[in-house]
Amino acid sequence: MKKYIHSILMAAILPLVGFAQQTPLTQYVKPLIGTAKMGHTFPGATVPFGSVQLSPDTDTIPYAVNGQYTGDVYRYCAGYQYDDPTIVGFSHTHFSGTGHSDLGDILVMPTQGKLQLNPGTADHPENGYRSLYNHDNELAEPNYYRVKLDDHQIKAELTTTTRVGMHRYTYPASDASHLILDLTAGIYNYDGKNVWTVVRVLNDSTLTGYRQTNGWARTRTVYFAIKTSKPFRNYGAKYLDKDVQYRGFWRKFDQEDNFPELAAHNIRMHLDFDTDEGEQIMMKVALSPVSMSNALENMAAEAPHWDFDAVVNQGKKAWEDELSKFTVDMLNKEDLVNFYTSVYHANLMPTVYMDVNGEYKGLDHEVHKAEGFVNYTSFSLWDTFRAFHPWLNLVDPERNADMVSSMMAHYDQSVLQMLPIWSHYANENWCMSGYHSVSVVVDAILKGVYKGDAEAALAVCVQTAKARRYEGIGEYMDLGYVPDDVNGTSVSNTLEYAYDDWCIAQLAKKLGKDDIAAEFSKRAESWRNLFDPSIGFMRPKDSQGKFREEFDVLETHGQGFIEGNTWNYSLYVPHQPEELMEVLGGQSALETYLDSLFTMHLPDKFFANTEDITREGIIGNYVHGNEPAHHVAYLYNLTSSPWKTQERVRQIIRNQYHNGPAGLGGNDDCGQMSAWYLFTSLGFYPVAPGDNHYWLGSPLVKSAEIALQNGKTLKINAVNQSEKNMYVSRVRWNGEDIQGFKISHDDIIQGGELEFVMSSKPKTRR
């Protein structure tokens, strides 16, 4: 009974006291969050925006077998699923939170006992090199991952620098200890994905090579250099190629036994050692986009030694530097974990894509040198233009400027003369709709973040927006919408092009380019052409101007949309929300629409066949796990019930962000879900990047201090914050009441205090 009273007391007291952070802040980061179900994050070791993400892969289900899509591969976008019983190995490249995938390069697995060069299956790990493991023996921290591999009785530890993965394996006594190097392994693999592989064994502890693949990236090459801390006494390889015809080489050398010049489509290697009980063998794997010699140079520059703990600590220090930009006080420790893990997840991608000497492979398949910027790759722009890049504009503008420079370089290297759509590793994969690099470029220029040639940037955006052959742009330019008969996602494209065009118009206005401003302001209205007043929703229309007859407003697939049905997508006019409200029927019509969206019942069938939509990832028919509606909760600000924005964002945070492995309700999408959380937990959100204003919501923090890159400090103070007091009764900026529901970036970036007075009672109109 006494204990019970204590709990009650704690519960009563703590919310008032709050949970302020303690150093090190890395203690609040749980890389395992999002590794179960659809978060698609990876638990392994990496440094902020590191080129290497050294992480366990729990399965290698192929994307396709004999040309047939296998379906289950979607689980393995990040290589790891928390519920899986086995670990296949540790590979060096991973996307964080994507919904399609690639990578998983240079898979390493320590084994001992019988040499096995095939991975085996999850059901029968003993038939391959993979191993059972137990989460009790697993630890995932920023830049440190540890697990015990039960089948081999080997402790595995991983850490990284930006371009080097360092492995430390503790073996039992064995005269048959191995390091398996599976160069056929990869994420979203299929027969023929490995285009070519080279390995050169330079001496008894050094290898270099490369893996060239044809996957989501059509033409991708990862060069590597490997060193082991102990010389291997023997090594060998297995060639898995079916179609190598010229075998003359084999008469000269046995190419599978201690042959140092390996080259084939598919190679698996083994390095063999004798080990004493508890002996540690370390391995360093450096990557390069350019060459093996650059990989060696990267290793020499970043990890010349074998001090594993020093590498761990150096990376943890880098993380602490990122995390400590934020001093926050929150309602409970779980919130601190969610907050700092969101900071972590918003510091993973895009990744650095250049060598220590500045060289990188360009989209044009040429080697370039990044002059005056850090080159980044893996731009999931359809996701990240919404909140992630705006977040960087606020808290890490120099990095975002480099990302814009990277996109401009991509344009320069593009024979299509387009900014990136979804680009990774010197390739464009053209995934998703819109041309949202335009939004990122414009927002960064208008916020003073990108300091390059603005007129050149405008020209590049215009050129991208006029790529007539791309996804219905030509018809969009001619007709004012993408016709349903031309493109399968015609409505998504039209709405997103219209928003992007509005961004271009904003930059053109700023630069005094009146003709461009006029042209793109007109294009920005294109959303109107697909609104069907007879049903009150956006609807696909054919080239003849006829709306599609059979149309399901709840279905996502095959209805002219991508990752969102028309209930969600019809609200996607972030640049002209008031005009949209008018079209929808005015303030109260919008409120009714939003109320319905958040509360309606979605029939079961829509969960079965839709990627990313789970019972957990959805509130009514509002899908937080997909991005098109990320701004929607903020739209209540336009109605007479802004308190519903406050209520909904608190609800979304409480519903969609948890501490466990299944803590993310959908793909983190390269930090977009986390950036949404971060903005929202601070009380504001960039509804339309390219506009200078954030829309106000309801903060989750009790207080926060953000060290801005210009030396100023942004303070958030939520007076009377509590779980119940989710409503905002008053907002002041530097002591003055804010009229309306917006605050400008220009104000915020000068530093100051944003004070929210919290209340348990909704306020109809502030």
Added chain:
Amino acid sequence: MKKYIHSILMAAILPLVGFAQQTPLTQYVKPLIGTAKMGHTFPGATVPFGSVQLSPDTDTIPYAVNGQYTGDVYRYCAGYQYDDPTIVGFSHTHFSGTGHSDLGDILVMPTQGKLQLNPGTADHPENGYRSLYNHDNELAEPNYYRVKLDDHQIKAELTTTTRVGMHRYTYPASDASHLILDLTAGIYNYDGKNVWTVVRVLNDSTLTGYRQTNGWARTRTVYFAIKTSKPFRNYGAKYLDKDVQYRGFWRKFDQEDNFPELAAHNIRMHLDFDTDEGEQIMMKVALSPVSMSNALENMAAEAPHWDFDAVVNQGKKAWEDELSKFTVDMLNKEDLVNFYTSVYHANLMPTVYMDVNGEYKGLDHEVHKAEGFVNYTSFSLWDTFRAFHPWLNLVDPERNADMVSSMMAHYDQSVLQMLPIWSHYANENWCMSGYHSVSVVVDAILKGVYKGDAEAALAVCVQTAKARRYEGIGEYMDLGYVPDDVNGTSVSNTLEYAYDDWCIAQLAKKLGKDDIAAEFSKRAESWRNLFDPSIGFMRPKDSQGKFREEFDVLETHGQGFIEGNTWNYSLYVPHQPEELMEVLGGQSALETYLDSLFTMHLPDKFFANTEDITREGIIGNYVHGNEPAHHVAYLYNLTSSPWKTQERVRQIIRNQYHNGPAGLGGNDDCGQMSAWYLFTSLGFYPVAPGDNHYWLGSPLVKSAEIALQNGKTLKINAVNQSEKNMYVSRVRWNGEDIQGFKISHDDIIQGGELEFVMSSKPKTRR
């Protein structure tokens, strides 16, 4: 009758007058020589040692289909067979005279009418893009090739610079004129040989790209840049890949219609034009081993204009410069053609393998810059160490020094730490036996040609000779021979290693490295270990020291030899011919052996199953079409009948070198057959490169003047030369009688006159 008398008179007079050359000397070069049967030369356009060999390919029979060797492919080592009725297209890289193959990169074919993207067959050319042609409408000259393509009524003309192929096609009037670019085509192709292909259409008249293959060279990439003189109005492609799984790109773009960013395993392209009657469309194709941008740079440097005739003339001038080193007077015009065509064929390979900026791809898959030398590739060393490289040491030493530098760079880039065996395009293909780069390096140093670090070169030769894992070298070092049970060509290898080892000993002696000299002098005796006195031939021996029981002295295949039976190979002790003679039983035994070799009857069965051996390519059992016996005719000098050397070399020249397309009795082997001709026609031959002496034979020239690179002139004068006067009664060097049968390189290189007094009567001992 009068006419008849005139002919008789001419025949009587002309041999006395002789046929002295007339300028231009290019008139005597017939690139078609060797294009029928087994010469394996190509008729197309190239400049001396040019990177581009732009030549017609008459068929594309695959090396293998579904893993099964097709057999007939051997005909197409150079892509062209004179007897074929159709031309498939014009590709940019060709070996000259090889017996295995690769290359045939970037095949271009002009067509008009119905667009066809498959090559069709020789029987039904109308079903594809290939065309019938007639030799009456064909002209092959140094750096100029012309042919009429009957099916398309297009005149095709080709010329080159070192790194650029220039095409000029004269079309009929057509609204469907095409340039087909078949990037799947290649020589010795098979399913899966194309590893990856990229094409980028930069604008309506410029393309760049690369073709990456896995063939005789495992990992070979040829980068290209293409410009057309007229913009194409349309372009497209066909992807022939079976195993491209990720097709998401196709939703964004039709990748076969005017899509400028092509990438796949197998691509065929078409560029479409309207043409007026007689309209010429030109095309420039620049190659690079490094990058597309380097290819563009090569084009800008070497062929910035569209003056086709200027390119022809510039190349002809380069040829004239090479040919005019030699001022010769011969017995008839056919001999002049053979002489200058031999000079031509001995100026094709190895080829320049670096860009105008000095960059090249190394064996280590890295980009290097050639500092202080021109980098060459395609070293057919088993052939060319014998006479070709010694020929360069005499007439083009600076180029041979660069070739040695290229081999030293190869070594530096070799993780195996070996000099090249048979290397091409940044790859080692390990073809044939021995490590004969050692011979080339040593000969070039001992003749003062290679001026690099001789001690370093010696160390590199020694390291190569100690590559224990390579082709039985370890056992050879341990046992004194390569055992039959370890290696299928154990006798060839043993004999050739022994010769190469002797070369190393010579260099070691010169550098005062007594221990190395002793070690390798001992190894040089290893040939003794495989001589079986019971049969009087070299014979395979197993690890236990037991000669193979069943052994066929006439058979080439499966008897421990490669490209030569023991009758030919038992004489392969070029470094210790007198010791060999002793082992064979002395002077008269050797003479009897040689007489038998040249006169015996070889049963029919040996012609059926042996590459390179034809009735035309053989004299008795002496096989001139293969190289191991190239020194053999000179061995009569050791006997009391040196006149038999004189007789046999004249016989070989008359038998094996003709003016027609079938004018070569065997593969020209990258100039080795031609270099044999050139040395022999001047009256001397390098029996054992690494030794400073040439052995004397019987000149074919009436007189010759050779402009040496040091400014000196070497004159040959054959007094009383005639068809019948093939015997040498006296030889003088600068007026003094030569004692014995040798003359030293050191003497010759100082310039002077070598006078042969010719006679119709053999002289038993001079």
